[in-house]
Amino acid sequence: MSILDFFFPKKPATAAVAKERLQIVLAHERASRDGADFLPLMKKELLAVVAKYVAVKEDMIRVRLGRDGSASILKINVEFESPRRTARAMGA
């Protein structure tokens, strides 16, 4: 650290911001690109299976295809109400 850095602190590195923004936007774009064929159907089938055991609605399941380096990652996110409330709801 030089004396100039003390008086005029450096601005945060913008390259890191660029990298992060790119990684986010490309994850989205790759997901819609690679997954256009089978993702909607898979989502529907997954929903049918999950719905057999817990009460879920269509907007509670999210399926995303991402990439980490050379590996593809399939992220399935299912939200449902807590089991007790679900059980009560189903019992009613």
Next chain:
Amino acid sequence: MGSISSKKPGQVIVVTSGKGGVGKTTTSAAIAAGLALRGHKTVVIDFDVGLRNLDLVMGCERRVVFDFINVLNGDAKLNQALIRDKRLETLYVFPTSQTRDKDALKSEGVASVMAELRDGFDYVVCDSPAGIERGALTALYHADSAVIVTNPEVSSVRDSDRILGILAAKSRRAELNQEPVKEHLLLTRYSADRVANGEMLSVDDVKEILSIPILGVIPESESVLKASNTGTPVILDETSPAGRAYDDAVARFLGEQREMRFVVPARKSLFRTIFGRA
């Protein structure tokens, strides 16, 4: 090298990027000249129909008689349209047409021209237009390998990613279920100083985001403009950093191991050593 008949079919290399102005034509000229310098019989083709420029960068603009479209329409033979480079015996330029007809590149015609070029040359370098329209798709369709020219900047990296997706889905190799097009990342207009200051994406950043192997890093260099001013492929300027970096890239393309140069800032001046920045 540079044999004529009964040789194995030549390799088709597309130089592409999606984004415009990143250095595709400069790179096409440099790589083609670099391959020819090593004795390989090489042709470089301009696929940017309507916006012909490779001829200027190669310095043969006054020798264009027939062009790509003339050959496709049967108005000229292929060898009438090929321009032999005045500096390198094994280098040829195949200029494009200035026509405004965007559908002039008919795919069947292009396929037979490409087949003929594969038979006659060791390397066929295709200079792609920017964008993802017909010209760009035609340029990448026949490729065996691709050089993805990218600037260390967000829009260029994003467009390169898009082009990589298209290469994987729409190339001839993809359609025929063959081994995929070999991808090479070429970073151009790189400034090691700005990377060191955290103002520019680094080689490793771009490599990580696009996850393809790196062929070379071309530093931002005054010699690129000087070379295009005079119609000389920059690789022929052995004194320039960009020329040397392109030479490294061509050597790596041919399988040589070469250490990456120009990726760390040049030695600092006394002023910068004392004050820590300039």
